[in-house]
Amino acid sequence: MPLAKIDPTTTEAWKRLADHYGKTKNSHLKDLFDQDPERAKRFSIRWSDFFLDFSKNRIDDTTLDLLLGLAEELELQASIDRYFSGDIINETEGRAVLHTALRARKADKVLVDGENVIPGVYEVRDHIRRFSESVISGKMKGYTGKAFTDVVNIGIGGSDLGPVMVTEALKFYNNHLRTHFVSNIDGDHVQEVLKHLDPETTLFIVVSKTFTTQETLTNALTIKEWFLKNASPADIALHFAAVSTNTEKIREFGISEENVFPMWDWVGGRFSLWSAVGLSIALAVGPDHFEELLEGAREMDTHFRSAPFRENIPVIMALLSIWYNNFYGAETEAIIPYTQYLSRFSAYFQQGIMESNGKSTARDGSRVNYQTGTIIWGEPGTNAQHAFFQLIHQGTKLIPADFIGYINSLYGNKDHHQKLMANFFAQTEALMNGKTAAEVRQELQSKGHSPEEVEKLLPFKLFEGNKPTNTLLIDKLTPRSLGALIALYEHKIFVQGVVWNIFSYDQWGVELGKQLASQTLKDITSSEISKHDPSTSQLLQYFKK
């Protein structure tokens, strides 16, 4: 069954939320805590080794009840069941959305067109294990008989961002293999990567769901040419592997049968790191860790499918974000992980969230008359504090932020970790409480400022506070907890798509630019320039001169 097509603004809950927003929009978080010190306990969820404190949000019990009521009215539970059961919920492409099947248990059954996909998934998982064990152990060798030392992932978008983010996040668990990523069609990118590599000891993985993506094919051909300067065409079979649904095209490239990893059209590119798209992850950290990553995601899937919405982390985080996006008019959301390992986490979810929910057409084909996908951004703390936190603290925009921190650091440097986490806690407290005029006055007076100076400086030193944050505290950054964290945000995307009545799993918006680029390439490479608007024509002429 497809997803229901309900305009959220027509629900009873939406109307009541609008009314409730009108009545509560001026309340300050500090007052909410003064009136109800128990709210921290009530607005927290403990699951496995995750602890979510969402009490620093501009909500009360009524807000939460109404948001949960909205989810009920929009048939969220039935939608979740359809998502996991392989129903064709990606209607515009006529596909199921089953990245969750990639991390299901072997005994599970998930049907697509009446066929259980799990045995096929496990065949590929076994292949990933065999292949990566053989590369890591040095059993698999390059054309001069040397073991591999470097792995290059050639892909873009979902065929790049997930492996980039996870290999960085799990660096602590790395073996001796060095991983590199070539994604941009910018030829300088590929040259910068190749300049350090030895063709004799480098393994290349071409990752493209469609195997038609211009960037990936161009980079793969450039790399093939570079490789063939030293090796012979028969050696391609030893040094290249590929991941795609388009296995025919892979063969044309010269990649040997044993190095071909299929994927399925029911896995969206931006949700594909759990498939063989994650081969570079399995190579970097070993297949056991890769499997743990999948297991963590599976555990989050179970939580999402079965926990009551009031205790369901992805559901709560999705609804809170809707509260700010649709009622407070917040346009962006920050994700701030307090670990350098997650330096690519926000970038990864920029694609996940913005490519999924950046839509303005409702599921019935009409134009939505409310806001949908949020703009995602962020960098790790504490670096972020010294870069853009000023705007979150004292700017004019409301920016709800997720703070993700770990109780234990990986190398166990206590001094650093205590300082890191002191900043982590201090920031959400500062964002919530702000600083009142009385506090600023007292601080300035105690520093010996004259009464005139105090009054002059006072407005600049005020902090309104009342900035909402979610705090997610996790025991330790492990492959398992990372898998669960990624799955959490994936399900947040799903819930928001259901509520906004949009299709989250297509991405037609990236097509137009691609089409125009192929015509523009002809204009660049031939003597004539076809008809463009005056600005583009002028730019093309200037470029060609």
Ligand code: F6P
């Ligand atoms: O940018 C559009 C997109 O289709 C993404 O959704 C996808 O992850 C990326 O291009 C790469 O596509 P492919 O894996 O088919 O090369």
